[in-house]
Structures are given as structure tokens and as C-alpha cells.
Amino acid sequence: xxxxxxxxxxxxxxxxxxxxxxxxxxxxxxxxxxxxxxxxxxxxxxxxxxxxxxxxxxxxxxxxxxxxxxxxxxxxxxxxxxxxxxxxxxxxxxxxxxxxxxxxxxxxxxxxxxxxxxxxxxxxxxxxxxxxxxxxxxxxxxxxxxxxxxxxxxxxxxxxxxxxxxxxxxxxxxxxxxxxxxxxxxxxxxxxxxxxxxxxxxxxxxxxxxxxxxxxxxxxxxxxxxxxxxxxxxxxxxxxxxxxxxxxxxxxxxxxxxxxxxxxxxxxxxxxxxxxxxxxxxxxxxxxxxxxxxxxxxxxxxxxxxxxxxxxxxxxxxxxxxxxxxxxxxxxxxxxxxxxxxxxxxxxxxxxxxxxx
Numbered sequence: 001x002x003x004x005x006x007x008x009x010x011x012x013x014x015x016x017x018x019x020x021x022x023x024x025x026x027x028x029x030x031x032x033x034x035x036x037x038x039x040x041x042x043x044x045x046x047x048x049x050x051x052x053x054x055x056x057x058x059x060x061x062x063x064x065x066x067x068x069x070x071x072x073x074x075x076x077x078x079x080x081x082x083x084x085x086x087x088x089x090x091x092x093x094x095x096x097x098x099x100x101x102x103x104x105x106x107x108x109x110x111x112x113x114x115x116x117x118x119x120x121x122x123x124x125x126x127x128x129x130x131x132x133x134x135x136x137x138x139x140x141x142x143x144x145x146x147x148x149x150x151x152x153x154x155x156x157x158x159x160x161x162x163x164x165x166x167x168x169x170x171x172x173x174x175x176x177x178x179x180x181x182x183x184x185x186x187x188x189x190x191x192x193x194x195x196x197x198x199x200x201x202x203x204x205x206x207x208x209x210x211x212x213x214x215x216x217x218x219x220x221x222x223x224x225x226x227x228x229x230x231x232x233x234x235x236x237x238x239x240x241x242x243x244x245x246x247x248x249x250x251x252x253x254x255x256x257x258x259x260x261x262x263x264x265x266x267x268x269x270x271x272x273x274x275x276x277x278x279x280x281x282x283x284x285x286x287x288x289x290x291x292x293x294x295x296x297x298x299x300x301x302x303x304x305x306x307x308x309x310x311x312x313x314x315x316x317x318x319x320x321x322x323x324x325x326x327x328x329x330x331x332x333x334x335x336x337x338x339x340x341x342x343x344x345x346x347x348x349x350x351x352x353x354x355x356x357x
Contacts (some may be wrong), residue, residue: 083138084169086116087124095124098135098170102307104163106172109134112156121145123159123172137172140164140304141334143262144174155180164341166305173304173341260296260338264331269296270348271327273316276300281309281316283327283340301340304332308342315347324348 038044084097100106111125114136121139139145148157161174270286282300303309315323328344 082169083116083120083122084136086118086120087114087122087136096135097168098137098163099133100163100165100170102163102165105161106134106163107160108158108178109160110156110158113139113152121149123157126156135170137163137170138305140171140173140332141302141337141339142173142332143334144177146334148174148177148179152179164304164306166307166309169305171305260299260331260333262331262333265328266296266331266340267328268326268344268346269328271325272321272323273303273312273325274300274321276302281313283342286324299338301331301338304339304341306341308345312342312345315345322350 084095088094109125110129111123114122114124116122122136123139124136125134157180158178159172159174160176161172164171164173271283272286273281274284276282281303283303284300285296303312312325312327315325324347326344326346326348327340327342329340329342332339332341
């Protein structure tokens with residue numbers, strides 16, 4: 001009887017153990033599967049290496065890219081080209097740019113002129129006499145530059161003018177030039193002769209001739225009655241072969257039909273900035289008051305490169321065609337085209353009803 005009871009208890013214990021194992025096995029399997037599916041686990045890495053092909057480690061790293069920033073095109077007078085780069089390509093050399101402040105004046109600076117393939121004229125100062133901060137400068141269009149282009153044929157030259165700055169590049173508005181940079185030739189004196197030494201000859205008798213009363217009366221009569229028909233005497237150069245110095249002509253008539261002369265002042269004219277066919281910034285005057293514009297509303301004035309143009313560019317980029325300006329400046333002409341050097345700019349705020357009224 002006792003043996004029967006012990007066998008029944010053993011069977012009950014085995015049945016309970018089997019049921020416990022049956023209940024615990026699904027959880028253990030789930031736990032093992034969860035561990036194997038954890039991202040980055042050794043089991044998952046081994047499975048990936050078995051499936052994916054091996055990739056070499058000598059591949060170039062892909063760096064993060066920066067967000068693209070749009071930059072406005074700045075063609076100006078050079079149609080989008082950096083004239084200093086064009087100069088370096090032309091000379092096959094590297095020239096340091098001029099770093100003078102706007103408003104500086106260059107006086108009788110010797111150098112040479114380089115004409116680029118796009119017909120830009122760049123002045124390169126002489127290296128021997130170059131001052132600190134000086135370097136190649138772009139010559140700004142004006143009547144003096146047009147006259148210089150018709151006379152210059154590759155000779156050394158001396159230039160004077162004013163410096164203007166546009167996007168870290170210096171431009172030169174020339175006011176005077178001298179081609180050849182020759183020194184005046186003084187007449188040679190005979191040896192052992194000083195300029196103040198008295199000379200023997202016919203001049204020694206001039207003092208005795210002036211003492212004659214008849215000669216004295218004739219001289220007095222001539223001095224009291226100047227000839228009105230004689231043209232004014234022109235001063236002749238001591239060196240006939242010396243080149244002439246060209247100065248900026250005052251109020252030179254333009255070759256266009258509008259008749260706006262160089263040197264004309266423009267004062268507080270309502271205008272807008274637009275691009276012309278070559279991409280340069282131009283000023284177009286509003287024709288609301290035809291009497292004040294005097295026909296200038298039909299002319300597109302190309303804006304000369306300067307710091308004032310950089311301020312006007314900012315207004316045009318922000319407001320577009322709706323940006324109206326009051327512009328003051330001076331007119332320049334070059335090969336039939338009109339240019340304006342702005343000296344003052346004031347932005348006109350839009351007028352009319354607002355949301356508070």
C-alpha cells in the first residue's frame with residue numbers, strides 16, 4: 001500500500017514538472033528571439049555579414065554638404081568677369097589688387113595700360129614707383145578715357161584721377177594724363193657760359209637805342225595802342241615733340257541724339273534701377289514730370305562702379321521694380337553711351353493708404 005502511494009506521488013510530481021516546463025518554454029524562446037533581434041547585437045551582425053557582400057574599407061568618406069546660398073550676379077561694366085583675373089591671364093602673372101580707400105587721389109602716377117580681350121582698359125602702376133596699397137585699377141568710362149584711347153598706342157603713361165571702390169576692387173576715374181612721360185628738354189648752354197653772364201653783341205646796343213627820344217616815343221605809342229585784331233599769343237612748349245596732356249573736357253556734347261552733356265548734374269531725380277542687355281545696372285528716370293527730366297527719361301544711364309552703387313544694389317535686390325530712388329549724381333559719356341556717378345541716394349517709401357486707416 002505504501003509502495004502504491006509513493007508511485008502515485010512520483011507520477012504526480014513528474015506531471016507537475018512537465019506542465020511547468022511546458023508553460024516556461026514559450027517565454028524563454030521569446031526572450032531569446034528578442035535578444036537576437038536587438039539592433040547591433042552580435043547575432044544580428046553575424047546574420048548581416050552572412051547575407052550582405054563584404055565591402056572594402058578604402059572607400060572615400062562622404063562629407064556633409066552645406067546649404068547652398070544664392071549670390072547675386074554682379075556684372076557691372078565687366079559683364080560678370082573679374083577684371084583682375086582677366087588681367088592675370090593676359091599678363092600670365094599674378095598682380096596684387098589695389099587696396100586704396102574710395103576718395104583717394106592718384107597724382108601723376110607712371111605706369112602702363114593693358115587692354116583685355118573684352119576691350120577693358122586696366123592701368124598697371126610702375127613697380128619701381130608704386131606706393132603702399134597701389135595696384136592695377138580698372139579705368140572708368142568718361143570722355144577723358146575716350147580721348148586717351150584715341151591717342152594712346154602702347155607708350156608709357158602718367159595718370160591722375162580719383163579712386164572708387166566696388167566689391168573690393170578699385171576703379172580709377174581719370175582726370176588728366178600724359179603719354180610718354182617725357183621730361184622737358186632744356187636748351188644746352190655753351191661751355192664756360194652762365195645764364196646770367198652778359199653777352200657781347202647787338203643786344204649791348206639796345207640800351208643806347210632806348211635812350212633815343214624818337215625810339216622812346218615810338219615805344220610809348222605802341223604800348224598805349226594795343227592791336228585789337230591780334231589773336232592772343234599761345235604759349236609754345238619748349239619741346240615740340242613732347243606729348244600733350246589731356247584734361248577732362250568741360251561740358252562735351254554727347255554723340256547721341258539726346259544731347260545730355262558730360263558734367264551735367266542730376267539732383268534728386270525719381271528713378272528705378274534695372275539691368276540692361278549686358279547685365280549692367282542702369283538708372284531709368286520716371287517721366288511723371290517731363291519738364292524736370294528734359295528728355296532724360298528716354299536715356300538709360302549706366303551706373304559707374306562705386307560704393308554708392310553697392311547700396312543701390314541692395315535696395316534693388318530687396319524691392320525689385322517697386323524700389324524707387326531719389327538719385328543725385330554727375331553724367332559721363334563714353335563712346336556714345338551715358339553713365340552716371342551717383343553721389344547721393346535716398347529710398348522713396350511707398351505712399352498711400354495703410355491698414356491702420
